[in-house]
Amino acid sequence: MVLQDNGNVDKSEGKGRAAKGTAFEHAATARRGILEAARRACGSAGDLIVRGTRTAGSAIAKCWRTVVSALNPNASSNLDAKQVFRIRRTVVFSGIAAVVLIVAVVVAVSVHANRSAQADKAGTVVSAQTSKTKQSPSAKATKKTTAGKTAAENSSVKKTPEQSDTSSSSTDETKRQVEALAASISDEESATIKAKADETAHNSGKPVTQYTYCIAGKGNVGALDGFANTVYRVLNDPRGWPRAGATFVKGDGDACNFTVVLSEAKYMQTFDSGCSAEYSCRVGDNVIINLDRWNGGIGNWMEAGGNLARYRTMVINHEVGHALGHIDNETTCAGAGKPAPLMQEQSMHLDGCTVNEWPLDDELWRS
Template sequence: MKRIRRIVRALDPRAYAKMSRRERLEALRIRRVTAMVLVLFLVVAMMTSCSVHAMSVRMLSRTQTTAQAGKSTAGTKGDGGKSSGKAHRATAERQTSGKQSAEKQSSEGKTQEESAVDKALRAQSAVLSDEDRNRILDQAQKVAQNSGNPVVHYHYCVATKGDVGSVDDFANAAFRILNDEHGWPRAGAVFERSTDGNCDFDLVLSQASQMPSFSPSCSVEYSCRVDQNVIINDDRWKGSVQSWLDAGGNLARYRVMVINHEVGHRLGHIDNETTCAGEGQLAPLMQEQSMHLDGCKVNEYPLDSELWID
C-alpha cells in the first residue's frame, strides 16, 4: 500500500510542486517507469486487438463458407436434394432389382437344369416298344461291327433284391445304356435281355442294405460285381453320390456310368486299371469315380484305351 501511495503522490501535479528536490527526482523516476508501462500496455493491447480481429475475420469466413456449403447441400436436398434422394433410391432399387434378377436367373437356371435332368431320366426309363428295341439293337450292331473288334453278343437277365420298387424303369434304362453307341458297342459288345432265362450275367437292382448278402466285399455305400451278378446299389441309382454331382455330373449321367462301369467288370476290366491322366481330363470309365475323381472330369463312357473285351 505504501508503494501505491508513493506512485499516486508522484503522479499528482499538486503534490509534486510541494516536494523537495530529492522527492522530485524519485517522482520523475516513477513517472518514467509508469510511462513505459503504459506504452508497453498499449502495444500489447494493440497487438491483441489485431490478433482478435484476424481471428474474427477467419471465423467469419469459415462461417460463411459453411453456410454456403449448407445452402448448396440444402439446395441439393431440396431441388437437387430431391434429385439426390431420387438417385439414392434409384441406385438402391437397381441394386435390389439386380440382386433379385440374379437370384431369379440362378433359380431359373437350376430349375432348367433340373428339368433337363428329369427329362433325361424319363427318356432313359421310357417304355420300350418292339420297334424301339430293334432300332437300338440295329444301331449297336453297326457300331460293334465298325469297331474293328470281334462282335460279341451278351444276354442278360434283370432281377431285384429287397425293396426297390418296379423293375421296369430300371430294365428299360439298362437296355438303352448298354447299347448306347458311345458305350461298350464301341468295343464290339451288343446286349440283349434274355427271354428264356439263359443269361451270360444277371443285372440286379439291390436295396442298399442287401448289398453285403452278395459278398462281404460289397458295401452298402456302392455298387458291386460278384461272379455273374452285376449289382447296382438302389441308393446310388436313385441319388448318385455328392462328389459326382459337385464335379458337374447329374443323376442321369451317373446311371449311365454305374451300369457301364459294373458291366465293364463282367467284360474283363478291373477297378482303376487306368486312372486320371491329368487335371481336367476325362476320367477313365473303370476308375472308381464314385469314390474319387483325382482332378479328372466325370465320364460315363469307356475311353478309347478301354475299348477291349476279355
C-alpha cells in the same frame, strides 16, 4: 554441656514441626478456594449455556412462527407487508435452490455412472481385441474355415433370379433325361436301338459278341420296368461298349451271361462280404446296382458336373465293364480337366478329372 546441647536440639525440632503444620493448613485452604472458584465458574458457564440455548431456541421458534405466519394467508395480515414479502421470497428462492441442487446432484451421478459404463465397455473391447491377437494359428484357421463355410452356405441359399432359373432349368433337364432313359420301349424302338449297336460293333474293328443279360431285384425296389429299359438303352448306346464290339439283349431264365440286379443297400453284402452298402458291386455273374445310388447318385460326382441320368449311365457301364473283364482303376486320371476313365472308381475319387460315363478309347477291349 552435653545435657544443655540436647535440650537445644529438642526445641529446634519442635519449631520445625510447627512450621510444617502451618504450611499444610495454608495449602489445604488454598485448594479449597480453588475448588470453590472452579465450582462457581462452572455454574456460571452452565447458566450461560442454558440461558443461551433457551434464547436460541426462543429465537428459532419465533423465527419459525414468523415464517409460518408469513406463509399463512390468514395469519400474514398481522405482519408487516414488506416483512411478509421478504420471508416469502426467501422461502421460494431457497426451495428453488434446493431443487436445483438436487437436480445437479442427480445429473452428476448419472454422468459419472455413464462414463463408468463406457469405460468398462471400452476395457472389454480392448480385452477382446487383445485376446484375438493372441489366438493360435489353428484357431485362426478354424475361424477362416467356418467363415468360408458360412459364405458358401449363404451363397447357396441366396441365389440370384438368374441362378434360380438356371438351377430350375438344369433340374428339369435332368428329370427329362432320366425319364427318357426309363421310358417304355416298343418293339420297333428296341430293334432300332439294337441295329445301331450292331452297326457300331461291326465298325469297331473288334470281334463282335452279343451278350444276353437278365434283370432282377433284391429287396423292396419297386417295379423294374424303368430300370430294365434304362439298362437296355445304356448298354446298346453307340457311345458305350458297342465300340468294343459288344452288343446286348435281354434274356430270361438261365440263358444269361450275367444278371443286372437292382438291390436295396442293406442287402449288398449278402452277395459278398466285400460289397459295401454305400456303393454298387459285381460278384461273379451278378452286376449289382445299389438302390440308394440309383435313386440319388453320389455327392462328389454330382457336384463335379454330373447329374442323376449321367450317374445311372456311368454305374451301369462301369459294373458291366467288370463282367467284360475290366478291373477297378486299371486306368487312372490322365490329367486335370480330362475325362475320367470309365473303370476308375469315380464314385470315390476323380483325381482332378471330369466326370465321364462312357469307356475311353484305351478301355475298348474285352477279355
